[in-house]
Structures are given as structure tokens and as C-alpha cells.
Amino acid sequence: MSFTSPHPDVVIPESSLYDLLFGTLSDEELQRTAFRDRSSGTTVEYRDLVARIDAVAGALTAQGLTVGDVVGLHAPNSPEFAVAFHGILRAGGTATPINALYTAEDITKQLTDSSASFLFTTSALLPQTWSAARAAGIGAHRVLVLDGTGDEHPSLQQMLAQQIPAPKVDFDPATHLAVLPYSSGTTGRPKGVRLTHRNLVANLCQIQPWLGITPQERVLAVLPFFHIYGLTAVLNATLHQRATLVTMPKFDLVEFLRTVSEEECSYIYIAPPVAVAMAKNPVVDDFDLSSVRVMLSGAAPLDDNLARVIEKRLGCKVLQGFGMSEMSPASHLIPLERDDIPRNSVGLTIPNMECKLIDPATGEEIAYPAEGVSKPGELWCKGPNIMAGYLGNDEATAETIDADGYLHTGDIATVDSKGVVTIVDRMKELIKYKGYQVPPAELEALLLTHPQISDAAVIGVSNGEGEEVPKAFVVKQQGAELDEAAVIAFVAERVSPHKKVRKVQFIDIVPKSAAGKILRKDLRASEAGSLVQ
Structure with a gap:
């Protein structure tokens, strides 16, 4: 049985993104400050x-x-x-x-x-x-x-x-492409995600009532606009409400805290690693953060206890949401006024969307619970914010969006009788590092170009700071003299910073199935066992 938002659908105008954001600005709104840029000191x-x-x-x-x-x-x-x-x-x-x-x-x-x-x-x-x-x-x-x-x-x-x-x-907003972000998807090969004007307009209208951004808000914009999370939820959602964006080019904890304090930022979008710092780092106490009203975390799961520590420490509300590039990006969100929803959940299905859970073992639909919590299943979603498809890749599109219009997220979730959705695991192989997607297959292919490496596999492991980092399991060529530092340096010289291998373990053989597929679950089990010992 599918489930929808407990809130009524919202009206989605048939307009371009430009017309939605800027087509109805009043004289008073035109005089508002749209941007305060920390690097240049300029206002716009x-x-x-x-x-x-x-x-x-x-x-x-x-x-x-x-x-x-x-x-x-x-x-x-x-x-x-x-x-x-x-x-x-x-x-x-x-x-x-x-x-x-x-x-x-x-x-x-x-x-x-x-x-x-x-x-x-x-x-x-x-x-x-x-x-x-x-x-x-x-x-x-x-x-x-x-x-x-x-x-x-x-x-x-x-x-x-x-x-x-x-x-x-x-042009027709329903079919004309507005933005083409690149997602690693489920295969690890970057794919262009075709998002139309209607996709972006719809998602802004869907999330706006629950975000609670007011025109008086000063929204800290440090999450990158080049990521769909930053583009929709931070940049465009703030402009949609005629509020002010305080822009920072990159994250540095002390500068982040200084900016919040000096600019009196009231609404802040973060990723879980920032949440860890806000909860535990003593330097936070050196700054006046009393202006902060809301912190919204996305890009990776957030721990409920961690969120509650932040709420108590800063006197603000901490929210969480879920989405992916293919959904423009949001599909679930904790509404601002819902203090009763656990912060380790991703909240409720946003308006105008329909979801269901599918048992990955049987392909059968999981029943919506009359009480309590459902069995875990893969989360499928459909709505006006679902992408038009992948660029030049009909096969991948067909694998991701079925004939009924449901997007198969690859994430395992549960739903309770009140409609609260919790992400419990993910089927995807992607490693999420600081909100970025790191495809293991790309790193494995690179490692195999090293003359002293016979075989390799990569998984995500915890670094003990609430972050998942790439770890390489490497099989040396016979007689090779190779250490961990050399492998890390080899990769670091050839990839973007967020894709760097952070840990290396030398093994005798990479576990694989009869078909030759790497058995990452075996590596994860081995890693978990080593942490217990």
C-alpha cells in the first residue's frame, strides 16, 4: 500500500523558475537585501x-x-x-x-x-x-x-x-531542462540528471510550507550551490521567501561560527559532520550563536541524540530531510513545527508525492502499518519533482524510474503509522563523504592502474567523527614493496580531494561472487569484526 503526505497537496504554478522567483517581486521586496557576501563584504x-x-x-x-x-x-x-x-x-x-x-x-x-x-x-x-x-x-x-x-x-x-x-x-516549463547536475547514481558512473523548470518549481513549492523561512531570515549559505541540496534548499528556497543569503565560499569551523555570530544568521543548513562539531567542539562556546533559530541537516543520516544536544546547546530547532539529485532533491522533511518527530528520521513525505516500500528480497510491496513501524523496504517515490531521466542513458533511466513513475531510491527505509519515514540502510554502494558521493568503482579502477597492485576493493568506513571515508583493500603484486602511505599518495595525486582514499588494508584476496562481483558485504563484515576485537 502506497502512502502520501499527511498534509494536503500544494498548488504548483505552470511557470519557469525565473518567473516563480522574480516575476512577482513587489517594490518593497525589490529593496530587500538578497545577498551579504563574506569574502567581498558586498551586499546585493x-x-x-x-x-x-x-x-x-x-x-x-x-x-x-x-x-x-x-x-x-x-x-x-x-x-x-x-x-x-x-x-x-x-x-x-x-x-x-x-x-x-x-x-x-x-x-x-x-x-x-x-x-x-x-x-x-x-x-x-x-x-x-x-x-x-x-x-x-x-x-x-x-x-x-x-x-x-x-x-x-x-x-x-x-x-x-x-x-x-x-x-x-x-519554452514549456514541464519539459524544458533548467539544470543538469551530475549524480553518481547506483552504478558509480556520473550521469547527467535532467531536471526541468517544473521539477525545480514543484520542489520549492513542496518544501516551502515546512521550512518556515521568513523574509526577515538571514540564511547562512555555506553548503555549495553546485550541489542540488544547496541549489534548491539553500539558494532558491531563500530567494523564494525574499530572505537574505549570507554566502561563504567554503567551510571552516571558526569562520563559520564567526559568520553566524557577526551576521546574526538565523537559519543554517548543515551536513552531519558540522552537526558533530556543533554538538561537541568546545570552540562553539567562544561565539554568540543566540541568533540561530533553525539548523537543517541533510546529505547523510543524523543521529537523534546528536540533534537534541545541539538543540539544547544552542536553543534552536534541528530538522532533517531526505532526497537525491533525481528528486530535485527533496522528498521527505521534518516540518518546523513538529517537535514530536524523532530527529534521526527524515520526517514526513512532502506534499504532492506518493511513496511505497518494496521488499528487496521478494519484490512485494510492504504494508503500511496500522500501528507501530513497518518492515524495512526499498523506498520508491513519485511526484512532480522526479527527474525527466538521465542524459543520454535510457537504460539507466529505465532501471531507476519504473513504468508507473516511481523512482527507486536504492535506500532502505521504514514508515510508522503516523507517516514518519526513517532511512535505516542503503542498497547503494556509494560512499558519502561530507555530502559528496564517492563511487568505489572509480577508485578501484584507478588503484588497478598501479603497477604494484594486483587487485583492489573500496568501501566506506567510519572515521570516528561521524563521517564515512573511503577505505581500500589492496592485494599487492607478488614481491611488491608497497605501504599504506604510498597507496594513499598515489590516489591523492589523481583525484579530487573528496575522493581520496583515507585508509588502506593489505589483504591476500578480494572476496568476489562466482560472477566476479566484489562482495563488499564480506569486507564490511570483516571491518566490523576488526572494530569489535
Whole structure:
């Protein structure tokens, strides 16, 4: 039996994301502060934000962007990120946000797969970005630098100075792609997630009533906008409520705390590792955090006791949600007013969605409980926020979304008689490190290129700080002289920082099935046994 939200459905307008966020701004709202940027010290009002977005849309069109063209966006959080992102969409383009930590090789792969024809970046990231752009066939005049001077590549300031009116574009929000984030999915190979304007508009309308963001809010924006969590829940949800975003380019605990204190931030989005620090680190007591009203955690499971410690220490509410890129991203959330819902759950199904649990062993649907808690099963979800599919990968799309429109999340969950959903395990092999997805298959393939490594397998293990890190189980070539440090260094030199192997164990043989598939469950059992001993 499927289950839905205990709350009524919400109205989802048939509009573009731009029209939803900026099409109905009043004179009073136009004067509100949209951004306060910690790096530059600048503030941007909604009136200026919209003018800059329109100018970028006009400049892009003048440079040859047409409706449906894909534009890469490789930058940390800043007001300029928002200007570029919404300028792309305003011109009828599709934005593909790129992880700011990516290597040139990673960037090239995404630009090539997405067929990007333009690319926004920053001066600090330009060396790897320009290298990737050249490899992907993007010319210098189409690499646009958000904080540049315009020496070799056009700068944002030059684009704004042209004051070219935004074009009149016509597209169907239900089918036109707004954003193309890349997800590792269930196979470990990055795939472009096709999200339409309707997907993003729907998800904003679905989560807005439960977030409880007010126009007076100062929302700390340190979770990256290039991640769909940061893009929808932080950036666009805040703009939707005409509140103020306080942007930080990267996370540093002391600077994070200083920013909250000095900017009097009231609403903060975090990931579980930050929650651990907020609960346990003594430096937290050195700062006045009395302005904090709400902390919302996502990207990985949060412990209930940890959440309650934070609530007591800071005098705020701690919420949790669940989602994935393929759902734009949210499907479940603890409503702000529901203190009775356990914080280790992901809360309730959001409006306009339908879910069910499927026994992974039998394929049978698990009954919704009349009382108590259901049996665990794979969580399936459908609704207006479900992606249009994977880019150029019909097979993967068919494996993920069934004929009835249900997206198979790959996560094992339970639901209780009140509709509270708890994620208890996940079927996926992905390692989640600081909110990023790390595919073991990618690291295994890299390890096997080492001349002294015969075989390898990678799993996620706890580092004792509430974080999952990649651990490599390595089989040496006969006679090889190889130590843990050498393996770690080999990988670190070839991957983005969040993909680094953090632990290594040498073994005689990698356990595999008769079909040759790595038996990660055996490695996890071995790891658990070693921790007990």
C-alpha cells in the first residue's frame, strides 16, 4: 500500500523558475537585501540581483547562446554564482553546475558529456577550468570569469556593462531542462540528471510550507550551490521567501561560527559532520550563536541524540530531510513545527508525492502499518519533482524510474503509522563523504592502474567523527614493496580531494561472487569484526 503526505497537496504554478522567483517581486521586496557576501563584504539588493540576471541573459544571447544550450558553472558560493545561474536559465539555457573541487579531468568529462558550449568560472579556478574547456572544445571567448578583468576571457563586469536586454524566450516549463547536475547514481558512473523548470518549481513549492523561512531570515549559505541540496534548499528556497543569503565560499569551523555570530544568521543548513562539531567542539562556546533559530541537516543520516544536544546547546530547532539529485532533491522533511518527530528520521513525505516500500528480497510491496513501524523496504517515490531521466542513458533511466513513475531510491527505509519515514540502510554502494558521493568503482579502477597492485576493493568506513571515508583493500603484486602511505599518495595525486582514499588494508584476496562481483558485504563484515576485537 502506497502512502502520501499527511498534509494536503500544494498548488504548483505552470511557470519557469525565473518567473516563480522574480516575476512577482513587489517594490518593497525589490529593496530587500538578497545577498551579504563574506569574502567581498558586498551586499546585493533584489532589484540589483534581477537587473544583473537579466543583463547576463542578454549578454549570453548576444554571444550566441540559444534556447536549450548547456552552460557549465564552476564556482564556489557567491552572489555572482546566483547571477550566472539564473542568467543562464533566463536566456533559455540549461545550467550544469560543476563541483568546485573537481580536477581538470573531472571537469572535462562533465563538459563533454553535457555538450556544454559556455562555461562560467572564477579567477582562482581558472587554471583547471580553462584546461578543461580547451579539452572540451570551448573557446576562450566562451569561458566567462565571474571575478575576472576581461584580459583573455570575458568577465561578468563586461557582460553587465553591455546592458543588453534579456531575450524573450518561449519554452514549456514541464519539459524544458533548467539544470543538469551530475549524480553518481547506483552504478558509480556520473550521469547527467535532467531536471526541468517544473521539477525545480514543484520542489520549492513542496518544501516551502515546512521550512518556515521568513523574509526577515538571514540564511547562512555555506553548503555549495553546485550541489542540488544547496541549489534548491539553500539558494532558491531563500530567494523564494525574499530572505537574505549570507554566502561563504567554503567551510571552516571558526569562520563559520564567526559568520553566524557577526551576521546574526538565523537559519543554517548543515551536513552531519558540522552537526558533530556543533554538538561537541568546545570552540562553539567562544561565539554568540543566540541568533540561530533553525539548523537543517541533510546529505547523510543524523543521529537523534546528536540533534537534541545541539538543540539544547544552542536553543534552536534541528530538522532533517531526505532526497537525491533525481528528486530535485527533496522528498521527505521534518516540518518546523513538529517537535514530536524523532530527529534521526527524515520526517514526513512532502506534499504532492506518493511513496511505497518494496521488499528487496521478494519484490512485494510492504504494508503500511496500522500501528507501530513497518518492515524495512526499498523506498520508491513519485511526484512532480522526479527527474525527466538521465542524459543520454535510457537504460539507466529505465532501471531507476519504473513504468508507473516511481523512482527507486536504492535506500532502505521504514514508515510508522503516523507517516514518519526513517532511512535505516542503503542498497547503494556509494560512499558519502561530507555530502559528496564517492563511487568505489572509480577508485578501484584507478588503484588497478598501479603497477604494484594486483587487485583492489573500496568501501566506506567510519572515521570516528561521524563521517564515512573511503577505505581500500589492496592485494599487492607478488614481491611488491608497497605501504599504506604510498597507496594513499598515489590516489591523492589523481583525484579530487573528496575522493581520496583515507585508509588502506593489505589483504591476500578480494572476496568476489562466482560472477566476479566484489562482495563488499564480506569486507564490511570483516571491518566490523576488526572494530569489535
